[in-house]
Amino acid sequence: MAGKKESTFINMVLVLFIVTLVASAALGGLYELTKEPIAAAKLAKKLKAIKEVVPEFDNNPSEEMYSVEMPTGDLLEFYPAKKGGELVGTAVKTFTTNGFSGYIWIMVGFKPDGTINNYSVLEHKETPGLGTKMEPWFKTTDPTKAKCSILGKNPGTANLTVSKDGGEVDAITAATISSRAFLEAVQTAYNEYNKKMEGGTK
Amino acid sequence: MNTKVLVAPSPHVHSGDSIQKNMYGVVFAMLPALLFSFFYFGLGALVVTLTAVASCYLFEFLIQKYILKTEVTINDGSALITGILLAFNVPSNLPIWIIMIGALVAIGIGKMTFGGLGNNVFNPALVGRVFLLISFPVQMTSWPVSIGLTSGYIDVETGATPLAIIKEGLKSGTPLSELTSQIPSNMDMFLGNMGGSMGEIAGAALVLGLIYMLIRKIITWHIPVAVIGSVAILTGILHMVDPEAYAGPVFHILTGGLLLGAIFMATDYVTSPMSNKGMIIYGVGIGVLTVVIRVFGAYPEGVSFAILIMNAFVPLINVYVKPKRFGEKRK
Amino acid sequence: MTNKENFLKGFFKENAVFTLLLGMCPALGVTSSAINGLGMGLATTFVLIMSNIVISLVSSQIPDKVKIPSFIVIIASFVTMVDLVMAGYAPALHEQLGVFIPLIVVNCLVLGRAEAFASKNKLVPSIIDGASMGLGFSMALTMLGAVREFFGAGKMFGITLFSENYGMLIFVLAPGAFIALGYLIAFINKLRKA
Numbered sequence: 001m002a003g004k005k006e007s008t009f010i011n012m013v014l015v016l017f018i019v020t021l022v023a024s025a026a027l028g029g030l031y032e033l034t035k036e037p038i039a040a041a042k043l044a045k046k047l048k049a050i051k052e053v054v055p056e057f058d059n060n061p062s063e064e065m066y067s068v069e070m071p072t073g074d075l076l077e078f079y080p081a082k083k084g085g086e087l088v089g090t091a092v093k094t095f096t097t098n099g100f101s102g103y104i105w106i107m108v109g110f111k112p113d114g115t116i117n118n119y120s121v122l123e124h125k126e127t128p129g130l131g132t133k134m135e136p137w138f139k140t141t142d143p144t145k146a147k148c149s150i151l152g153k154n155p156g157t158a159n160l161t162v163s164k165d166g167g168e169v170d171a172i173t174a175a176t177i178s179s180r181a182f183l184e185a186v187q188t189a190y191n192e193y194n195k196k197m198e199g200g201t202k
Numbered sequence: 203m204n205t206k207v208l209v210a211p212s213p214h215v216h217s218g219d220s221i222q223k224n225m226y227g228v229v230f231a232m233l234p235a236l237l238f239s240f241f242y243f244g245l246g247a248l249v250v251t252l253t254a255v256a257s258c259y260l261f262e263f264l265i266q267k268y269i270l271k272t273e274v275t276i277n278d279g280s281a282l283i284t285g286i287l288l289a290f291n292v293p294s295n296l297p298i299w300i301i302m303i304g305a306l307v308a309i310g311i312g313k314m315t316f317g318g319l320g321n322n323v324f325n326p327a328l329v330g331r332v333f334l335l336i337s338f339p340v341q342m343t344s345w346p347v348s349i350g351l352t353s354g355y356i357d358v359e360t361g362a363t364p365l366a367i368i369k370e371g372l373k374s375g376t377p378l379s380e381l382t383s384q385i386p387s388n389m390d391m392f393l394g395n396m397g398g399s400m401g402e403i404a405g406a407a408l409v410l411g412l413i414y415m416l417i418r419k420i421i422t423w424h425i426p427v428a429v430i431g432s433v434a435i436l437t438g439i440l441h442m443v444d445p446e447a448y449a450g451p452v453f454h455i456l457t458g459g460l461l462l463g464a465i466f467m468a469t470d471y472v473t474s475p476m477s478n479k480g481m482i483i484y485g486v487g488i489g490v491l492t493v494v495i496r497v498f499g500a501y502p503e504g505v506s507f508a509i510l511i512m513n514a515f516v517p518l519i520n521v522y523v524k525p526k527r528f529g530e531k532r533k
Numbered sequence: 534m535t536n537k538e539n540f541l542k543g544f545f546k547e548n549a550v551f552t553l554l555l556g557m558c559p560a561l562g563v564t565s566s567a568i569n570g571l572g573m574g575l576a577t578t579f580v581l582i583m584s585n586i587v588i589s590l591v592s593s594q595i596p597d598k599v600k601i602p603s604f605i606v607i608i609a610s611f612v613t614m615v616d617l618v619m620a621g622y623a624p625a626l627h628e629q630l631g632v633f634i635p636l637i638v639v640n641c642l643v644l645g646r647a648e649a650f651a652s653k654n655k656l657v658p659s660i661i662d663g664a665s666m667g668l669g670f671s672m673a674l675t676m677l678g679a680v681r682e683f684f685g686a687g688k689m690f691g692i693t694l695f696s697e698n699y700g701m702l703i704f705v706l707a708p709g710a711f712i713a714l715g716y717l718i719a720f721i722n723k724l725r726k727a
Contacts, residue, residue: 006596007596007597007598007599008596011596012596012598012599015594015595015596015599015603016599016602016603016606019591019595019603019606019607020606023606023607023609023610026610026614027610027613027614027617030613030614030617030618031617034617034618034620034621036621037621037622038617038620038621040621041620041621041622041624042624044624045624100500101500127339130339130340173340173344174339174340174343174344299699303701311712333701333703336702336703336706336708337700337701337702337703337704338701338702339702
């Protein structure tokens with residue numbers, strides 16, 4: 001091609017410099033532009049998960065968030081939901097490392113008396129079709145499967161382990177390990193939540 | 203008269219072996235285990251076996267006739283073996299439509315895609331089985347508990363296999379000595395008194411089949427011995443290192459279809475190496491992989507995956523370990 | 534080659550996935566549903582068109598020895614833009630596609646078109662080439678995603694066609710991607726011969 005630049009040292013340095021300069025300038029600009037929408041999207045996602053698991057509230061739970069560090073170095077996050085200044089529930093972002101394929105993160109909501117209001121699964125790597133069923137499984141409203149649901153139960157008084165281990169919850173068919181891990185995460189959340197409530201810090 | 207003079211290359215003395223003869227020999231060897239599963243799981247076993255065999259024949263016929271448009275060779279008996287092996291590898295309460303999908307995958311993907319009998323890289327029955335295991339994990343891992351001949355087909359009580367009990371127990375931190383009470387005794391497992399797929403439970407019947415095939419020279423001893431031996435040695439070592447965390451060799455050999463795999467599936471002519479040395483390498487590979495998957499993997503059972511993985515290595519083994527040519531002098 | 538031929542080649546004759554077997558990583562990785570395949574395809578199309586435009590304009594000014602590094606920087610910039618914009622305005626899809634969006638950078642298809650076409654051709658054919666290749670890629674990914682979604686979950690574009698209980702999970706998982714791709718390629722080859 002005519003007018004092709006020679007591969008001299010100066011040319012190469014110059015061209016690469018210009019290319020990277022333009023690219024980084026463009027990206028820097030775009031980053032500034034999209035910073036806010038990205039933060040908003042992340043917040044919206046978190047709020048949505050919180051809204052799903054606790055009764056209606058009018059405060060901003062992320063602002064009042066507090067956390068507890070677990071032995072694994074991960075944080076349990078507590079989001080108090082208040083209406084008219086009064087606590088109506090707490091969403092706890094909890095986890096377990098004992099899933100079929102490692103970590104499972106769930107958001108579980110407790111009413112002030114410690115009963116489970118609702119939960120939602122945030123992140124996991126469980127087997128599709130087996131462990132993935134935990135999202136609908138433990139909150140089923142089907143009366144024939146009453147033993148599967150953990151909603152409205154209090155982990156402090158009810159034995160929330162799978163029936164195979166002598167508990168009160170029916171495990172997901174063929175996914176006992178995932179079920180066990182899920183219930184463990186709920187229990188962890190409750191234990192820490194209970195400590196906080198009894199300690200009177202909140 | 204229309205007499206043809208045939209000129210064939212040597213050897214001119216034929217042993218009388220043919221694909222058909224060997225195939226039906228294998229089927230005969232499978233009979234004890236098959237009858238045992240009927241006796242043990244009742245009606246369900248019969249329904250599953252018939253469906254599997256019939257669908258294998260049907261799909262082989264349809265694919266050869268209408269898609270490949272080649273000669274139809276369903277009478278060579280290989281579809282019968284695939285059908286029975288597929289049935290052996292599934293629970294006896296598996297819904298009919300799932301079995302049919304398994305047969306379609308076994309024959310269609312496992313065999314015909316590669317060009318039919320003789321060209322398939324992987325054991326067709328195992329391709330079907332693994333496809334089903336990954337696709338329908340719930341149905342494929344609820345094993346019926348036997349109540350004898352009168353067992354129904356769909357509404358049967360289900361339970362876990364001994365391997366799954368051990369795997370789950372160990373994973374949740376229970377020491378092995380506490381789990382042994384939950385699993386059947388070694389004698390029970392040898393005689394078939396445990397939960398499992400149709401063909402894997404009856405150790406004794408499978409060994410009977412092995413002896414028959416060895417006497418009839420349908421297979422040689424190399425593959426079964428290499429598979430079972432390597433599993434025994436490896437699990438033996440692990441068990442000695444930490445008896446609380448690893449089950450012993452007898453348990454590993456009698457459970458999870460290791461005998462079924464070693465005797466009937468690893469020895470498939472098409473998908474195993476040709477030379478004796480190659481067969482030993484192949485068998486040891488299966489044994490080692492089985493133990494690795496069972497002990498360290500996510501699935502409680504690893505025989506079928508191990509055999510499929512080693513199937514893929516067979517061409518390579520055949521290149522490096524060639525059988526001695528007839529008349530060739532040893533160096 | 535006329536513009537029309539140039540545009541049509543990406544769909545069938547030189548389809549990135551079915552014929553050239555380029556971009557296999559996203560083709561197998563993200564196509565667990567039709568909508569994922571489409572989203573990934575369109576993101577790649579955008580990057581392809583934009584990088585083809587820029588490269589066809591500036592390639593005469595770039596010395597041969599630094600051609601590849603320069604192209605990669607240009608491509609990576611556009612990929613990062615897609616990544617940022619998606620994270621901000623389509624967070625759900627962004628989460629689904631995950632690491633595969635940044636990985637468009639190393640998609641052989643994009644660098645391949647930059648090197649093989651855009652650097653040697655003028656602006657307009659390069660745009661058409663990018664659009665053709667990108668849309669062909671999107672079509673292939675959507676087809677693959679649709680097949681896997683249909684067999685795996687009983688859905689098509691998220692609309693349930695039959696109960697999920699009858700779906701074959703393997704098609705949602707990795708092995709199903711290989712099986713579906715293999716049979717799709719076989720099918721397309723059969724069509725080509727006929």
